[in-house]
Amino acid sequence: MLEIDNQYLWHPYTQHKTAATPIAITHGEGALLWDENGKQYIDAIASWWVNPFGHSNIYIADAIYKQLTTLEHVLFGGFTHQPATTLAQRLMALLPSNQKKLFFSDNGSTAVEIAIKASLQYFYNQGVKRTKIIAFENGFHGDTFAAMAASGISFFTEAFRGSLIEVARIPVPTKGNEQASLDALKQLVTTGEYAAFIFEPLVQGAAGMVMYEPEALDTLITICNDNQVFTIADEVMTGFGKTGKTFACDYLTTQPDMMCLSKALTGGTIPMAITTFTQQIFDGFYDDDVNKALFHGHTFTANPTGCAAALASLELLNTSEMQTNIVRVNSRHLAFKSAIEKHPRVKTVRVLGVILALEITREGNEDYYGNFRNKLYDFFIGKGIIIRPVGNIVYILPPYIISDEHLTAIYENVTEAVETIY
Template identity: 75%
Template sequence: MNLTERDRQHLWHPYTQHKTAALPIAIKKGEGALLWDENDKEYIDAIASWWVNPYGHSNKFIADAIYKQLTTLEHVLFGGFTHEPAIVLGERLIEILPDNQQKIFFSDNGSTAVEVAIKVALQFFFNKGEKRTTIIAFENAFHGDTFAAMAASGISFYTQAFEGMFIDVVRIPVPVKGKEQESYEALKTQINNNNCAGFIFEPLVQGAAGMVMYEPETLDQLIKICQENNVLTIADEVMTGFGKTGKNFAMDYLKENPDMMCLSKALTGGTIPMAITTFTSAIFDAFYDEDINKALFHGHTFTANPTGCAAALASLELLTTSEMQANLVRVNASHLAFQNKIKQHPKVETTRVLGTIFALEIKTDGVASYYGSMRNKLYDFFIENGVILRPVGNIVYILPPYIISNIQLQKIYQVVEDALEIV
């Protein structure tokens, strides 16, 4: 019995209807931008395995850092204790985060990073004797699958089974070109009509919505509106963080700073689950009190896991090298060249590029279902041709490891171009 058949016996996969889905592909090895399945078929990982492997699979530099840490201290509880890897990681992150971010809270993954931020936003006002119960989010947002994160997400088929069970969330339009003023006015209206504690957003790029992009100037304006009305702002950089937009963080394109930031995915280079939520000193101070009930009673068993911290430190070191920064420029230039070539294709509706992110929207007669026939046909075509891409409805996006070769990029582009002929 091969790995795929053995998997079928007991394993339940994410975002999968097992009755209709094809069997999963069993991967046995990875190196750089490549993966190999149990039959030795080679694949280019064109989405960095859900955006977590910017430095490539089996990265020796990160692996060595993990091994060294494992032989010193693999884990210790973080309640009442601390350790050097967490302290150093905090110091290194503060150096590159927006300058108002001063406090760091560890958790396990992107969803929990968001969960922490939303709880803090609500309790911040509670601690000050003010009850605010509403969170503002963008339409078609995606912030994760735990309950508060899911409540803030706007992709309905992910959440419809849980309607009526969520915290209060109101939505505003994404300020894409032509909808900026509508978004500003909607934000003002929601603030005026609700007890709003915070506004959470994916800065500049909505990942799960199909790499929907908007401008830094419009987000600056939305943040200003929140600041004028004492509404906390939460930048969910789980996807965009650590170089994907061409800068360390998407917020680096802005003039305004958020009150909180959520980080995960590429934080540890795709090796060990870890997440971080960062805060201003003013937020921390609202919890700093002789009254124990004002503390943030939230934690995870593996909070600030030393091995994960070592992986994150190695990843940050790689990100800041001149070679990796040059890779960001190279991948972006390659995407722009492909965009220039493909944007006039008769089957292409729009294209967009930011940093290492490329997205292409295919023309359709109506609304393409998120997991509909077009998406499935495209996905199967990509897999058959040795490229891992996961279209979002009629949107094909590329977000490769930064270390991907030019030859591998050209193969991805060619397979995407070939796929246009089958739809």
């Protein structure tokens, strides 16, 4: 397997000249994965945040199988089908009440791409020139061009700097920075040049699980509303229970105009994404002039099999057992936070829902993929735990069904890493 991989495959976020040989995984169950040598790993990050209900989930697998025996795929241009309409109905019951329309795509980046394109074209359709967007510093929204432009982690985007739409960045309203964020946004929105403000609500994932309060975001959204600037909540990571509520936006009193959903949408089984819109935005494309339509599409738009997986995932999420699991993981995280946060090498510990992020004190700056980060990663892999630190930040975002025993093993190894890795 590894010989063929080395010969033919190009992995994401990988410098192949210096990277270690990838680990060949053969199967998974629950929160566990096994490699070709039989070594067991605890998946402490739900395989990049997509797998809340565990690997090889039988309930979702059965839903996929049943759908495959009826209708595996049909084009969505000019056609529709029951899995898509049922999923739309179910999601609408969970989404903020101002969300009225769903647009299907394939992954988180494309969900964001669609939201940004819709923002820009909405004003274009009205003959208004608004060609710029606003985003938080150090945000990450994906790797397609508009999503990349909105992202603030420079080494991901440096090679494309001259090819991206113009984005103004404002400070994240973390504790003590609320006023600076507010002032920066006010200055931008009054120019009339900006179509939208995009943000990761309450938690910036790829930045190291940076967290801020809903009250601050409510204020920012209100400012945008007052200045006719659309707001886009990128819930690709935070959606479907990660923050303790179905969506991070459920903590808000003022809701965004658009939401981007993916990752856990299908329980980690089939690539699928959804961008949701208010009626106002949809109406900005509803016209006798065909050129005002949103000319965006994907071959696998609203794939019936993906819709079936998403429906099964929503059913699992809304069970009392799964909601109890989310509360249990959060409680265990909070207990670990209390135990570790006074350690002399721990700078901060942040918890929201099933997300825990721990920042290890280091002298000097630590690169995103620097030596210290790599030491941490190798330490955890050696211990049979899949954790991908961000610089000096170790985060845990496990499947909701993870056992207390496996959580304890994660916490013990994180503690050992804090004490021994320099």
